[in-house]
Amino acid sequence: MDKLEEKKPEVEKENGKYIKIKKFHFVLSIFFVIFITAGITTVALTFGDEPAQPIQQIIQNRKEFNKLYSAYDTLKEKYFTEVDDEKLINGAINGMLEALDDPYSDYMNVEEAKSFHQQISSSFEGIGAEIQSHNSKIMIVSPIKGSPAEKAGLKPNDYILSVDGKSLQGMSATEAVMQIRGKKGTKVELMIQRGENAEPMKVEIVRDTIPLQTVYAEMRDDGIATVQITSFSEKTADELKDSLADMQTKGMKGLILDLRGNPGGILGQALEISDLFVPNGKVVLQVEDRKGNKEIYKSENKKELGIPVVVLVDKGSASASEIVAAAVKESAGIPLVGEKTFGKGTVQTAEDFKDGSNIKYTSAKWLTPKGNWIHKKGIKPDYEVKLPNYSELTYLSPEQEYTISSSSSEVKVAEQMLKEIGYNPGKVDGFFDEQTALAIKKLQKDQKLTENGILSGDTTLALMNELREKIQKNDTQLLKAVEIIKSQMK
Incomplete structure (x- = not known):
């Protein structure tokens, strides 16, 4: 759950059958879902055809809004520049949703809501990760299988701190999706933090079409x-x-x-x-x-x-x-x-306004x-059952170049990867020495790449692919499931 994708249909029972009333897919660019969760009912707001009541009468009937109207009038009349009515109203609605302190409730403006609705039955372009707001940060719920996000090594619970240098601090998942989304083939630079106190790392991802096969x-x-x-x-x-x-x-x-x-x-x-x-x-x-x-x-x-x-x-x-x-x-x-x-x-539940914007809010809990x-x-x-520790090794950017005398946490990760896939990098200490270069050359030879002992580009991709294949072959969770099933088949 780049995209975070939120899909919600309404579900009711008719003649004992589950029927879908309405479905919304909130696809954050790259499959970003705001946490793909399901809403039970999607209701379009309707206001009827009766003539509008005078504003004074509305205020009298709903005295709890007096403070809101007063603030609106003050800004309209006294702010030092002209203010946009629509922005003020949207801001007020958004503020109410934010006041709930609920990462699954938010306001979508017309543009965001349009994207929300358009993702129902087609593929989309992005990085392919589900996200949600968590402690004022944007957190990855899960990368989508086969997506650029998964291939880049993004993991559940990773925080996305910024997109192309723009901080996501305090943004809703919906707003973050608009920043991450983009056309196939374009690059996006994410600043990723794996763990509350971990050192942030840059991850460059090329957006792609995310298929809807599930x-x-x-x-x-x-x-x-x-x-x-x-x-x-x-x-x-x-x-x-x-x-x-x-x-x-x-x-x-x-x-x-x-x-x-x-x-x-x-x-x-x-x-x-x-x-x-x-x-x-x-x-x-x-x-x-x-x-x-x-x-x-x-x-x-x-x-x-x-x-x-x-x-x-x-x-x-x-x-x-x-x-x-x-x-x-x-x-x-x-x-x-x-x-x-x-x-x-x-x-x-998602509810549409007449202008095309909508609100999504938590309406119930499931047991x-x-x-x-x-x-x-x-x-x-x-x-x-946990996966092997090496499955948690962080992503290495193919755009970065590491060579003799390089020293960093990324070099240490590369040394750990090399060791796990059978290439001896020498001491795993974060310092790129002659032994590390020799291990890289052996990898390059096996992969039919230029044997220069430099870690970058295709060599980095080959290193990460080899590790990914090892993780798949040593899927401890899958192996345990096979063991259980075989014991039941006897």
């Missing part, structure tokens, strides 16, 4: 299918059903559903997907409003898979993916493997089938 299936030689869901968009459930059908024709004996790095999405899709795994009649989700009233959603699964299933989660699994994880864990007894999830247990609220707590997996 389900990736693969059959292993042992008959266990791995199916990854990267987010919950309007066609995800259909994609998953098609993938499962395909895996079944290939003799699927077990299933690993991978929700790692999935920042969430459309609520209706999460419900429909949960139905595939939760037995008929069992609770999938509870939604609770401000008065404590609860709406219970139950599974209508008419055909169970009948094979062992394990679900993978991590700290990048959020919102709608947590809904699915909680549903299968508590109502289907399907084990979760990985790390504790993000912890987003609220539901958002697990057993009534647990996981907000800011996350879901603890049944089997806690």
Whole structure:
């Protein structure tokens, strides 16, 4: 959850079926989602056709607005330059949303709202990362699979401090998305901080088209299918059903559903997907409003898979993916493997104004089938398994050049990477010496690159790709899931 993408449809029940009323995809450029969360209902504001009441009568009826009107009149009459009415009004609305101190509630002006609506059913251009506002900073919820953000090594919980030198401090996720978004092929320079007290690092990313495919299936030689869901968009459930059908024709004996790095999405899709795994009649989700009233959603699964299933989660699994994880864990007894999830247990609603702008606000909280609220707590997996430490190594910019006598934290990261993929850089101390250069030359020879012992450009990319491949081959969480499924197949 570059983009952060926010997808929200309205979901209601009709004749016992879940129906989608309206869907919005808030795609932050590069797939930036403001935290792809699902709103239950999207309602367009309507004001009726009656004649407008005199402003004096409105003030008399709504005395709580007296202070607001007074401030508006003062600025209009006494500010030292002419003021724009629309900016003042938009600022007032935005201020009310900010006063909620809720990272999932914000105001979108006409331009931002237009972008919000246009991303419903097409691909978009950006870096491909879900984001949200956190402690007045912009935090990455999760990079999108295969996106420029993922390839650049961005991780969940990384902070984006600035974009092309412009600070994002205090910006809403919506505002940050407008800064990060851009045309395919253009470069954007992000200042990234990994951890509250870590030294910031520059990351240059080339924007690209982010496809909307959200389900990736693969059959292993042992008959266990791995199916990854990267987010919950309007066609995800259909994609998953098609993938499962395909895996079944290939003799699927077990299933690993991978929700790692999935920042969430459309609520209706999460419900429909949960139905595939939760037995008929069992609770999938509870939604609770401000008065404590609860709406219970139950599974209508008419055909169970009948094979062992394990679900993978991590700290990048959020919102709608947590809904699915909680549903299968508590109502289907399907084990979760990985790390504790993000912890987003609220539901958002988007409402449009007549001028095309809108507000998005938290309208309810969702509870697990057993009534647990996981907000800011996350879901603890049944089997806690971490990835190898080297999976956390930071990104190296191909634009930077490191050679003999270079000394920096980036050089130390490069030495760690070289060591992990089998090239001896000598002492891992952040100092680029002759031994480091020799290791680089060996890497360049194996990759059929110019053997100059300099780390930059294609050599840097090759180094990071080699490490990425090692991480994939030594996916401890996936290996644990395979072990569990095989034990159930016996």
